[in-house]
Amino acid sequence: MTEHKPIYLDYNGTTPHAPEVIEAMRPYFEGEFGNPSSSHWYGRRPRMAVSTARDQVAGILKCLPEEVIFTSGGTESNNHAIKSIAGSRFERGNHIITSQIEHPAVIEVCRFLERHGFDVTYVPVGEYGVVNVDDVMSSIRPSTILITIMHANNEVGTLQPVAEISSLVKKKEILLHTDAAQSLGKVPVSVDELGIDLLSVAGHKIYAPKGVGALYIRQSVEPEIFCHGAGQERGIRGGTENVMEIVGLGAGCAVAEKNLEENATHMRTMRDRLESGLRRSVDDIRFNGHREKRLPNTASVSFYGIDANRLLDEIGSEVAASAGAACHSDCVQISHVLEAMAVPRQWARGTVRFTTGRMTTASEIDRTLEVVSAAVKKLRG
Numbered sequence: 001m002t003e004h005k006p007i008y009l010d011y012n013g014t015t016p017h018a019p020e021v022i023e024a025m026r027p028y029f030e031g032e033f034g035n036p037s038s039s040h041w042y043g044r045r046p047r048m049a050v051s052t053a054r055d056q057v058a059g060i061l062k063c064l065p066e067e068v069i070f071t072s073g074g075t076e077s078n079n080h081a082i083k084s085i086a087g088s089r090f091e092r093g094n095h096i097i098t099s100q101i102e103h104p105a106v107i108e109v110c111r112f113l114e115r116h117g118f119d120v121t122y123v124p125v126g127e128y129g130v131v132n133v134d135d136v137m138s139s140i141r142p143s144t145i146l147i148t149i150m151h152a153n154n155e156v157g158t159l160q161p162v163a164e165i166s167s168l169v170k171k172k173e174i175l176l177h178t179d180a181a182q183s184l185g186k187v188p189v190s191v192d193e194l195g196i197d198l199l200s201v202a203g204h205k206i207y208a209p210k211g212v213g214a215l216y217i218r219q220s221v222e223p224e225i226f227c228h229g230a231g232q233e234r235g236i237r238g239g240t241e242n243v244m245e246i247v248g249l250g251a252g253c254a255v256a257e258k259n260l261e262e263n264a265t266h267m268r269t270m271r272d273r274l275e276s277g278l279r280r281s282v283d284d285i286r287f288n289g290h291r292e293k294r295l296p297n298t299a300s301v302s303f304y305g306i307d308a309n310r311l312l313d314e315i316g317s318e319v320a321a322s323a324g325a326a327c328h329s330d331c332v333q334i335s336h337v338l339e340a341m342a343v344p345r346q347w348a349r350g351t352v353r354f355t356t357g358r359m360t361t362a363s364e365i366d367r368t369l370e371v372v373s374a375a376v377k378k379l380r381g
Contacts, residue, residue, distance in 0.1 A: 006320045007364045009274075011297060011357035012154050012182060013322055017248070018207035018358075024251035025209070028244040036241050037232065046243045053250025057214050060257040061199065062190040064219065069226075069233045070246050073213040074181040074202030075105040078148075080237070081177045081198040081215055082109045084223035085146050086118060089175070093143030094118045099131050099160070100340040101153055103179055107336075110148075119143070128290040129158035129341050136165050140172065147176050151194070152183040155324060155337040155353060156289030157298025159187070166195030175221060181205050181213075185256035186264055186295050197221050201253075203245065207358070208252030212245035263358050268296035270356040270365055275299050277369040282376050286347055288324075288338065297357065300324060302343065303350040306379050311352060314375040319368050324351030 008016075028049065034042030036050050051065075058065040071077045086096065098110055100122045110120045121139040125131050131149055147169065152159050162178050169176065180189050181202035191199055199216040203209055217223060217236075229238015256263070278285055284304035303311060308323035315321075324335045338348040354368070 004317075006316065006318050007368055009319060009321045009354045009356060009360070009364075009368060011360075012157075012205070012295075012353065012355040014204045014210065015207045015357060016359065017209065018252060018255055020255050021208050021248045021251045025244050025248045028247055032243070036243055037230065046241075049243060049247050050241050053246045056250035056254040056257075057201065060184065060189065060253040061201075061216055062192060063216055066234070067191075067216055067219055069215045069217060069237055070241060070249070071213045071215055071237065072211055072242070073204070074103075074179065074200050075213075077200035077202070077213045077215040078103070078105040078177075078179055079109050080223070080226040081200060081217075082106065082113070082146065082148055084226060084236075085175055085177070085198070085221075086113055087224040088222055089145040090117075092173075093141075093145045095121070095141050095143040095145065097121045097123060097136060097139050097144060097147045097149075099123045099125060099149055101125050101129060101131075101155075101337045102148070102150055103154055103181070106148055106150070106179055123149075125340050127341055128293075129153055129156045129288070129337065130290055130293065131160050131165075133161050133164050133168065137168055140169070140174065144172075144174050147174055148178070149176075150179040150182075151189065151199075152180075152187070152295050153289070153337060154182045155335060156300040156341070157182075157295035157355075158289045159183070159293045159295070162196060163194050170195060182295060185252075185260065186267065186297060188260065191216055191218070198223075201249075203249040203252060206249075206252040206256050208248045209245045212242060212249045214249065264296045266358065267356045267360070270360045270362070271297050271299050271354075273362060273365045274354055274356070274368065275301075277365065278372065281369055281373040288341065288343060288351065297355050299354045299356075301352050301354065302347040303352070303376055304347055306350040306376065308350050308352050310379060311350070311372075311375055314379060315371050318371040321355075322353045324348065324353060 036047040054065045175197040177198040185206040197218045201214040203212040226237045288300035334348045
């Protein structure tokens with residue numbers, strides 16, 4: 001008997017493995033076990049595979065292959081990007097600028113650095129979750145060494161004015177990092193068009209495996225060594241390469257680059273079908289984030305008067321999504337993103353994030369609308 005699986009609408013949380021990714025990884029799981037640092041026969045194919053994957057990641061980012069460093073994921077990439085620049089530029093200054101809606105993999109790093117002699121400015125956002133460029137510029141001090149602003153927010157999908165910020169700070173000798181974990185594969189991500197110096201990638205957001213990622217570092221940037229070892233990854237991150245997953249990341253990037261426009265159009269069509277259907281079938285809802293400047297797949301929906309976790313429990317056997325608030329027995333903890341956007345508490349506590357993907361179908365969206373509308377009526381009734 002085939003197990004019934006809920007409709008999957010949590011693609012910002014993680015993605016399934018693309019068939020092309022699985023196929024590319026298979027030889028390095030089954031037979032090609034060699035160490036890419038080995039000079040003998042067994043190391044040749046793994047070494048070539050790592051090189052090919054680096055080319056593929058560079059292809060989607062429009063950068064040089066030697067500017068790509070492989071990591072264990074987006075969190076590690078963010079940690080290394082911020083800490084290594086903080087360390088290498090500490091003599092120049094100790095001030096970092098970020099936003100109030102960053103992923104914890106950025107915010108927690110900044111809080112760590114605050115305990116070790118750095119000052120951090122957390123720039124606010126407006127009601128649509130967009131950083132004000134003027135706020136960033138007015139936060140700059142003579143001691144500012146790094147600005148880290150995400151490319152797209154993981155909860156509400158809002159795209160940030162990274163390129164505009166870059167154009168204004170490029171003559172100030174301030175480095176710019178962006179967390180592009182959510183945007184890669186959904187919108188164009190060119191390091192030169194964005195004008196950034198460091199960029200973080202997470203494999204499991206682009207139909208590649210968990211536990212692998214990449215960090216783009218512009219050639220002119222000199223970071224501190226992340227991990228001392230035998231000299232892998234330009235000597236910046238030592239350790240034997242995770243060949244199988246690096247191959248998977250490369251394949252995921254190649255597929256995403258090739259089908260970017262087609263995939264984005266499909267995800268947007270499914271997302272819009274969901275949003276328009278919710279407007280017709282459910283009263284007292286609101287959508288969070290910018291209506292135009294956002295990812296094509298993300299719908300952050302607030303249901304008035306409902307706890308998000310209760311709604312997710314009600315629909316859980318049919319639909320998989322995620323909450324914007326954590327509801328406990330004695331309190332409701334609203335996400336820092338919704339708080340920064342000043343979403344009223346009675347709305348924020350009922351916020352659910354639905355995110356579509358390449359595999360999402362119209363019939364799945366229509367069934368989701370039936371399930372969600374019935375659940376909302378039941379909980380309100």
